[in-house]
Structures are given as C-alpha cells and as structure tokens.
Amino acid sequence: MKPETKVGLLFILSMILVVVFGYYLGVLNPFSNSRDVYVGFNFAGGIEVGSPVRVMGVKVGKVKAVDFMPQMKVGGEEVKLRVKISVDRMAWESVREDSQFYINLAG
Template sequence: MEQQRKEFWVGTLVLFSVGLLLVFAWLLGFVQPLGKRIHLSVFYQFAGGVEVGAPVRVSGVKVGKVEKIEFLSSPASENVAGTSVKVLIGLDSQVRNLIRQNSKFYINIAGIIGERYLEVTPGSEDSPVLENGSEVRGMDPPRVDQLLSQGYGVFGRVQEFLERNENTMQELLTSVHSLMTDTNSILKKLDRKKVSQLIENLNTVSANVAVLSQQLRSPKSSKFIDQLADLVDRAHEIDKPALQKFLQEEGVRARIF
C-alpha cells in the first residue's frame, strides 16, 4: 500500500511537470495546441543576422517565429530570383487574412543592439491571401558594413580633393571672408534713416501703383479706354486733304503733316 502511494505521487509529480513544461512551451511559442499554424518560406539575399527562434511580428505584435534557416542548394524559382537564403516561418492562423501577396517581409532589430526579428506588414484587402506553404521575396536589410565602406570611400575622395586643391580652397575662403567684410562695412556706412525713408517711399509707390491698377480695371476706365481706342482708329481713317479743306472752310489755317 505504501509503495502504491509513492508511485501515485511520483506519477502525479511527473504529469504536473510535463503539463508545466507544455504551458511554458506554449507561452514561448514553441507549441500551439489551440490552433493550426501556417508556414511561409521567405527568401533573402542577406538575412541580416536573424536566427532560428527569432520572433515574427505583424504590425508590431508577435504572431510566430522563425523555424528554420537554410541555404539554397539549387537556383531559386523565378519569383524569388537573386536570393541565397530561405527562412521558414510559422504564423498563428488568426493572422492568415492579413498576410497577402503585397505584404512586405522585413528583418528589423529591436533597439540599437537588440535581437533581430522578422516584421510583416499587412497587405491590402484587394490583394489575394497567401496560401500555406507560399514562397515570397523578403526585403533585404541594409548592410552596415557596406555603408561604412562606402562612407570611408567618400571621405577618402573628399580628403584627396581637398589636398589636391588646398591653395584654391584657401583663396576661396579668403575671398568669401573679404566679401563678408566689405558687405558689413557698406552696411555700417549706410544711413539707417535714409534706408528707412527709401523703404517707405517704395511702399508708397507700390501702394499707388496698386490703386491705379485697380482703377484701370474698373468698368468706367475700361469703357473710356475702349472709346479712346475707337477714336484713334477713326482718326486714322480720315483723309488728310479732306480734313485740311474742312478746317480752311471753317476759317482755320492749318498744316497737316
């Protein structure tokens, strides 16, 4: 009897430990007993240091993990051409309708020196939903080493240019300094009252021009201008000898050029 009691407690302890282990595994995302997972293969040319077990997030929320990473032993298919790494990810089925053909798969980093994770942006509603087992092309993360190398190259060329044109740069700086000095000297010599008066006069002229322009746009002014133009056109049509004869008959002696 005593032996059976010990076996019972040992079995209970083992079952409790297994259950506790399953709970921890579920919380950590290693198992998903309450739903079916969907799997996608994401292809990259540069994986950016992501590792197996790294979280997968959709809109910043963890919904899965990276399950496997492998190099391609054969050329990739046409839709993922130019890649060398395949990342297999598992996602909760509840986000199935968010993962569509126009979704983007980025490799991000949490903080400055945090862990790498895979971020998925939800697709638009008019794009088809990705089926389980689909292959998609991921967005390669920027390579810091290449950026630094390019930066060093640019700095080197700038330094070489400055060394080669040292005299020219010195002359340019001297000219700029002289120009600024002369400008300051001219500004100091100017009478501020005269400058202020000049600005006021310009404002007055500008206001008068604006008023005149507004008056010329009035209906009365437009009518006057039209009448004046019509009168000038009629004057061109008058015969000069006839006009001279008319004036002489009226007792006006005139010479018309």
C-alpha cells in the first residue's frame, strides 16, 4: 500500500473518530432540538427534574438536573445551586448570556 493511501485512510479514520466522540459527548448532535444552559440559584424550591421552562408563558424546555455547587460564582455573587435546563432551538435566540431566570410556582 502506498504511503499516500495510508495517510488518507488515517485521516478519514481520525475524522470519523472525532465525529463519533463529539456525538458521544453531546457537543455534536444534529438530531437534537435543544441546547443546555446552566443557571445559578441560592434557592430552588419547587424545581425538580422535568419541571417546565417557560419564556413569556410559553413552554420552551425543561429542567434536566439540579446540583449543589457551594463554590460557584455567577456575576461575582456566590450561588449554592446549579440548575441545568434544556432550551428548544426555537427559543434559543431569546436566551443570551446576560438573561435572567426566575422561579415561579404555578399551582
């Protein structure tokens, strides 16, 4: 086998591995209709995995995880909880780095 062929096959194999690894990590998922956002709170009463996330009253995602993070700082302020939310692509443009999130209990 020619050296050029070996290099070409090695390149193709490495590209396939990068795509598979990226898909496995969740970075590359062309089939996903959502993106994950992390939000910090000091109190998350009523939030649990699966709780809906709404923008102007419209459901645009859900809570994926709630974790204790005693050393986390957001905007220079220490927060105790990190909430991972999944936001649908249709609403992704509404969520920016400086967006503010609030907890409302609907009964």
